[in-house]
Amino acid sequence: MFHFHVAPTGDDSGPGSVDRPFRTLERARSAAREVSGEAVVSLRGGTHVPAGTFELTEADSGTTYQAYGYGTPEKEEAVVSGGRPISGLREQDGVWLADVGDLEIRQLYVDGRRAARAAVPGLPGTATVTATGYVTDSAEPREWRGVEFVYRGVYPWTEARLSVAGVAADGDGTAITMAEPGFGWATELYNSTWEGNTSHGPGLPTSVENHPGFLREPGTFVLDRSRPGEHVLMYLPLPGEDPARTRVVAPVLERLVSVEGTRDVAFRGLVFAEATWLRPGRPGGFVHYHGSGYYEGGGVETAELGEGSSVTYPAASVTIPACVTFEDTSGTVEGCRFTRLGATGLGISGGDGFAVRGCDFDTLSAGAIMVSGGRGPTIEDNRVRRTGLEYSGSPGISVTGTNGCVVAHNEVTQVPHCGIVAGVGEGTRILRNLTVDTLQVLADGGGVYMSGPQGDGPENGAEVRGNVIKDTRTPYNFGLYLDYGASWVTVEENVVMHADNTSVLHVGPPLSDVVFRGNFWDADPLGHDNPPSGVTYEGNVTLKDEHDLNAATEAIRSRAGLLRG
Known part of the structure; x- marks a missing residue:
C-alpha cells in the first residue's frame, strides 16, 4: 500500500510525504497513478480547491481518498470545494458590494451559512398572461434586470423557474417578455383539466427573485447583471457581520468530482462543498415536471385521470445533475x-x-x-x-x-x-x-x-x-x-x-x-x-x-x- 499526503499549504515539488505533502489534488492523483498497487491519498485539514472538475478514470482504480486521521479521534476536516472566496467587499448604504466580472452566482455562502436570493411575492399590480409573457398595470417591473420568476404549484408536485428577457413601458404599466425557449416549453407542458376547471401554461409567478430592490431581508443577496461582464454582487448583511471578518464564498464549478469506469475507488471522511448548477438561469429555464426531472422540449403526452380530469406530461425529461x-x-x-x-x-x-x-x-x-x-x-x-x-x-x-x-x-x-x-x-x-x-x-x-x-x-x-x-x-x-x-x-x-x-x-x-x-x-x-x-x-x-x-x-x-x- 502506497501513502501520499496533500495539504493546502503543501508543495507539489515535494514527495507527498506526511511532513512534505503535495499542494494539489491533481499532483496527488498523478503520484497515485505512477505506483503499482493500491494507494491512499490523505487530505490534511483545510480547503482543497481543484483547478477544475476533479476527474478519476480507470487509471485510478484501487485508490482511496480520505481525510487525514480518518477513523481516529484526530481526523481533520478536509473540504473539497468548488467555490471562490469573494474579495474586495465594500459597504454602501448598508449593502455590501463586490465586483465579480462575468461570474454567475446562483448561490452564496456567508461564513458557511446559505444566503437566500432576495425575492418578492408575485407580480405587482394586476397582471395578465400574454403570448410572450405578461402585462401588468404596475410600472415597478420596468426597473427589473436579470430577474427570475418562480412558479410553485402549477401542478401540486411542480416548481418551475424562468428568466425574464426584457421589460418595457406599456401605457402606465409594464410589458414583460419572458426568455425563450423556456416560456414556450412551460406553455406547452403545463395543461390540465381538473373537476371541470382547465388551466393552460404556467400562469402567474408565485415569486420573483434577484433584483437589487428586493434586498429587504438581512442575510439575502442578488447578482446585478445590468452591465454584461461587469456583474456586481450585492449582499444585505445580518446584524453584527463585518466585511473585513466575514468569509463569503460563491460556488463556481458545476461538477466538483467525476469518477468514471474506476474499480475499487473509495472516498472516506471528506467534505464536498460549494459547487453550483447554472442551467436554470439560462433561456431554457427550469421547466420542472416531477422529482428531479425537467422538460426541455420533445413533446408532451396526456394522462387521463378519470372523470374528465387530465394532465400533460413530458414525452421525455432531463434529470437535474449531481x-x-x-x-x-x-x-x-x-x-x-x-x-x-x-x-x-x-x-x-x-x-x-x-x-x-x-x-x-x-x-x-x-x-x-x-x-x-x-x-x-x-x-x-x-x-x-x-x-x-x-x-x-x-x-x-x-x-x-x-x-x-x-x-x-x-x-x-x-x-x-x-x-x-x-x-x-x-x-x-x-x-x-x-x-x-x-x-x-x-x-x-x-x-x-x-x-x-x-x-x-x-x-x-x-x-x-x-x-x-x-x-x-x-x-x-x-x-x-x-x-x-x-x-x-x-x-x-x-x-x-x-x-x-x-x-x-x-x-x-x-x-x-x-x-x-x-x-x-x-x-x-x-x-x-x-x-x-x-x-x-x-x-x-x-x-x-x-x-x-x-x-x-x-x-x-x-x-x-x-x-x-
Whole structure:
C-alpha cells in the first residue's frame, strides 16, 4: 500500500510525504497513478480547491481518498470545494458590494451559512398572461434586470423557474417578455383539466427573485447583471457581520468530482462543498415536471385521470445533475459530508456493488442521493436533511433502473417533497428507514414513494419493510405511496403516522401483485375497505390513539433510522 499526503499549504515539488505533502489534488492523483498497487491519498485539514472538475478514470482504480486521521479521534476536516472566496467587499448604504466580472452566482455562502436570493411575492399590480409573457398595470417591473420568476404549484408536485428577457413601458404599466425557449416549453407542458376547471401554461409567478430592490431581508443577496461582464454582487448583511471578518464564498464549478469506469475507488471522511448548477438561469429555464426531472422540449403526452380530469406530461425529461458523480464504478463513499451544493449532492449511475454509507447530506439545492441503473448499490446509514432548497420537487434519496438496490437505515428529514423514491427496477429493498417532515413545500407524494413495475415475479420483486414514516406535511399526500402501476411489491411492518393520508390502494394505472401486510397506521389507507384485485390487504392495524400506536410499534421504531444513532 502506497501513502501520499496533500495539504493546502503543501508543495507539489515535494514527495507527498506526511511532513512534505503535495499542494494539489491533481499532483496527488498523478503520484497515485505512477505506483503499482493500491494507494491512499490523505487530505490534511483545510480547503482543497481543484483547478477544475476533479476527474478519476480507470487509471485510478484501487485508490482511496480520505481525510487525514480518518477513523481516529484526530481526523481533520478536509473540504473539497468548488467555490471562490469573494474579495474586495465594500459597504454602501448598508449593502455590501463586490465586483465579480462575468461570474454567475446562483448561490452564496456567508461564513458557511446559505444566503437566500432576495425575492418578492408575485407580480405587482394586476397582471395578465400574454403570448410572450405578461402585462401588468404596475410600472415597478420596468426597473427589473436579470430577474427570475418562480412558479410553485402549477401542478401540486411542480416548481418551475424562468428568466425574464426584457421589460418595457406599456401605457402606465409594464410589458414583460419572458426568455425563450423556456416560456414556450412551460406553455406547452403545463395543461390540465381538473373537476371541470382547465388551466393552460404556467400562469402567474408565485415569486420573483434577484433584483437589487428586493434586498429587504438581512442575510439575502442578488447578482446585478445590468452591465454584461461587469456583474456586481450585492449582499444585505445580518446584524453584527463585518466585511473585513466575514468569509463569503460563491460556488463556481458545476461538477466538483467525476469518477468514471474506476474499480475499487473509495472516498472516506471528506467534505464536498460549494459547487453550483447554472442551467436554470439560462433561456431554457427550469421547466420542472416531477422529482428531479425537467422538460426541455420533445413533446408532451396526456394522462387521463378519470372523470374528465387530465394532465400533460413530458414525452421525455432531463434529470437535474449531481455535483459529485460516479459512473460505471465500483467502490465506496463512506463517512463523507455533502453540503452547500447547487444541484443534487451525489449521483451514481451504472456500476456494480457501489456503496454509500454513513454520510451526511445537508444544505443542497436539489436532492441528496440519486442512483440510476447498476447492480446491487447500497445506500445505508445516511442522514439527509435540508435538501431541495432551490428545486423543491427533488426527493431526498431516489433510485431507478437498478437491480438489487438496498436503501436501509437512512434518516431523511426536512425535505420539500418525497423522502425516498424508487422508480422502475428489480429487487429494490427499502428497509428500516426513518422519514420525518417530508412534503414540506409541494404535494402529491410520500415519505416513501414507489412507482412502476418492480420486477416480474416474487423472486425479483420489491420489499418495503420496517420503515417509520412520520409528519408528511402538506395536504394531498400519502405517507407510504405506491403509484403508477407499481407491481410485485411487498409492503410489510411499516409505521405511518401524521400524514394527510397514510396510503392509497386505488391508483392509475392500477397496482398489481402488491401485498400490504402487518403495517401500522394512525388512519386507514384510502381503499382499505375495497382493495382492488391486484392488492392483498391483510393483517394491518389502525390505531388512532398515538400512545397506543407508539406502544404497539416500539420494536419497529427502535430498529428504524440510523445505525450510528
